Each structure stands twice: as C-alpha cells, then as structure tokens.
Amino acid sequence: MAPVDRIRLMPAPGQIVTRFAPSPTGFLHIGGARTALFNWLYAKRMGGIFRLRIEDTDRARSTPEAIEAILEGLDWLGLQHDDEVVYQFARAARHREVVDELLAKGAAYKCYASQEELEAMRAEQKAAGKPMRYDGRWRDRVPDGPLPNVPPVIRLKAPQTGETIIDDQVQGEVKFRNDVLDDFILLRSDGNPTYMLSVVVDDYDMGVTHIIRGDDHLTNAARQRQIIDAMGWPKPVYAHLPLMHGEDGAKLSKRHGALGIHEYQNLGYLPEAMRNYLLRLGWSHGDDETISTAQAIDWFNLESIGRSPARVDFKKLNNLNGHYMRAADDGELAVAAQQLIGRMGRPPLTATQEAQLLKAMPSLKDRAKTLVELIDNMSFIFVERPLTPDEKALKALSEDARARLKRLGAALADVPWTAPEIEAAVRTFAEAEQAKLGDVAQPLRAALTGRTVSPPVFDVMATLGREEALARIADQAAA
C-alpha cells in the first residue's frame, strides 16, 4: 500500500491544492493541456500546490508510452508539478481499505448480480422506455439462502431521497435528485477499485482542495460527493470546465484538433504562446488578448471561466505564436529552431550556418509565425551553389535582369559589407540604371535565395557574406 503520509504532504493550513489527473490511455491532447494549465495557474495564483496523478487503473489500456508522453508534454508546456507523481493503481490497497470502512458502517453493500443479469436488466428497462440504472436488487437483501456462485461487487448505498448539490465555481449550483443516481460500483468483483472510488480517496489523501477538470465529470461529481459524505470527508471546491471542440465544431478526436501536445511542439509553436492561447480559450480578462504567463498568474481566477464550449482556432494560435516569436530572444529562438531541425531528422547546422542563423534572426523571426516557417525561411542559408531557382524566381531572372545582375556584381565589388552600405550602393546603382529599386531587388533576391520571397535582400547579403553573395549573383548573371 502506498504510504498515505507520504502523499499527504505539506500543505500549510489554508493552502490550496490542485491536481491534474490524466489517464494514460493516449497522448495528452489540447483539452487536457488546458485543464492542466488552469490547475497550474490557480495553484500559482493562490500560492498553492499543483500535483500530478496518473490514473492508470485501467490496466488494459494504460501504457508507459502514454505516461511518458504526458510527462513530456507537461514539461514542454512548462507546467511543473509539485511533489512526486502519484500513480493510482499502486494505491489499490488503500482504496479497498476505504471500501471496508464503508461496508463496516453500512454505507456500502455486496451485490451478487452477474454482468449478464445486469445487461438483461438494462435491456428490459430500455425496452420499457424506462431510465437505465441499477435497481438496487441487492441493496437490502439479507443473505438468508445460499449466495449465488459469483464474486460480488461492492456498491455504494446511495441516498434515495433528497438531492445532491454541487456548488460549482463555473457552472453554478447544480442539483441532482438522488433518485436518478443509482448505487454505483465501488469495488469490482476482481477486487479492484473503480475510478469513482479511487478519485475520491486519492483526492482526499493528496489533500486536494480544488478540483478543476472537464465538464464531462460534472455528473460524476454528484456520485463522488456521495462517497465523500459517506466517509464524512471535507468537500472540495469544484470547477468544471466546458469541453473543447475541434476546429469544425465536432468533438475532439484523433482527426481534429486532438493532436498530442508534442505535435504542437513539432508544428513549431512556442510554449508561452500555447499557454497564452489555451488561457484565452474559456477564460477572459476584459479585452486583454496577449497575456504573459506572469500576468496570467497574477490575474487568473475561477469566476472568469466561461460556461460554453470553445473550438480550437489555429489562425489565432498562429498569430499569438508570431507575437511571441518576435518578442523572443534571438539566441533562444536559434536554439529552439536547431532543436526542431534535429527532431525533423535533418543534419545539424555547421558552425558557419549557426552564425548565419543568429545574424539573420532579427529579420527571420519578424516574418515567421512558427518555428517551422522560420526554418523554411532560412533555407537560403542551407542551399548550395549553384542555386536552382523556383518557377517564380526564374521569371524574375529575365535576360535583361541577368545582364543587370552582372553589372550590379561589379558595382558591389568594393562596397563595405554591411546591410546599410550594401543598400546604399544598390540604390545608387538602381538610379544609375534608371530603374526602380524593386526592379533591381527582385532579380537580386531570386539570385541570392532562389525564391521571390525572403527577408530583406540587404540582410540576406550581409548574412551570406561578400564572397558567397557575389558568387550567387555571378552564377545567375552567367547562366
């Protein structure tokens, strides 16, 4: 049994404790990431503790890979949990202990109905158009005769009258009539606890004071409250977040926005942009849109969480990511870009390329919304002479243009190699040719990058260095 005192750590009196409790049956998707963010933010805001629990009681579907993905995803998002991770399955003995207590105080009972019997019961109820729920057939049965030869499950002897009220911080006061809540199972016939029981026990043992989770658990909250009441434990504060939908409004699934959080990393998004984006999906602070993590910690509250479901919107994520890219430190961005290049399976940058990346970073980061875009935009650094211009670039390299490039190359021979000096020289050259700057710059860009879109040509030249730049110009002038 997991030592209870070890997982019930330090919360000081009055200190709040939140938790994120994913089940490792798949990757961490964007909805889970937002739930984790909100829990983390609230703990930070309140000077509390943010804990992580892996709900791995579904032995058939839980995988170590999923656990790893969740841990890595949270780490990338920068949502560091306090204390050690609690693994739910390891605490089964403790959960059984609570069931024994419930049994002893008459708040739970054994049910010998077989699964087939229950299926038949539900089928009958459905056919009769009646609500489908356990009918309590073993609730008050005194075992007078011989017991059926099936291992029993343990059910909660739930109240049958009155109502269970959840005072939710997001949804408001939600009432459930107790007669629509049946005697659900606490312990399976194989002796393993169910989710419903495990969450309650673990939250209690972990000292969780605020449960912030998905809307899909709202009805479960009522059942869990009944266990809490039966045990006489303190009631946690609930905040049920509206679910998130895919871009098309459909439920999140593998096909929609439900990419694993690591996919967002590979798509070139920055963690701080993700945090800002996720925060604004369901939470608001007046008209504020760009909210730093520090600011978010300062402002976050439960009252401002919206009640309606939201869709993921990549356009907005892109916009925010662009904002954070522009604001990012050049060196750090270069490191992030190189890491992504590595994950893409591409060879690492040479020392020269690394220096060029850093030099070009100011103009590079201004025109990329993601790191993937930035890497694509720096392709002029990767390409080797002689360049093969793409279709549009080829159009810019007319015969006249190539002839002019030849003259330009000569004009540039003795220019000091800095962007402003180069620009001045090219402008002078254009004037002498009685050409518009654009008519000189576009063929020049095509020759230097092989494309018609790039960072400012003068920056490109400065980045490339005199020798390489002049050689690329000569290549095209000669072609």
Next chain:
RNA sequence: GGGGCCUUCGUCUAUCGGUUAGGACGGCAGCCUCUCACGUUGCAAAGACGGGUUCGAUUCCCGUAGGCCCCGCCA
C-alpha cells in the same frame, strides 16, 4: 429513455437591466514598402427562436429548438 450543461460577429470573447453591443483572430480595401511579414487606417460581420418580468432586456424567469456530457465490473 432519464438526468445535467451550454447558446453574442466565421472563431475566441467583453457586457455586473439603459452601450451607435466593445476587443481580438480571420476576411476585404488602403497606407507603408526591395518581396514577404510587421505596423497602421478603414469596412463587412453577432445577441438561436417564442413567451413573460420590467419604464427598459443580450443581460432575469419559463418554454422550444439545436449542440454537448453522463447514465459501464472505462476513466
């Protein structure tokens, strides 16, 4: 079938009964400009529907419709 939750521009949202219903993303148009991007100016764009309550409802109440969640020896 039962219970619960939700509903403001295409999308995310603001509005604590009184606003020309605001902002952001995206879109369109212009400016800036060596391309792209940034920036900037402007434009189009919303209270699901029907009843109430009120001097006055996007806002409060009821109903309808639609969407979603739960009703499992999954979590």
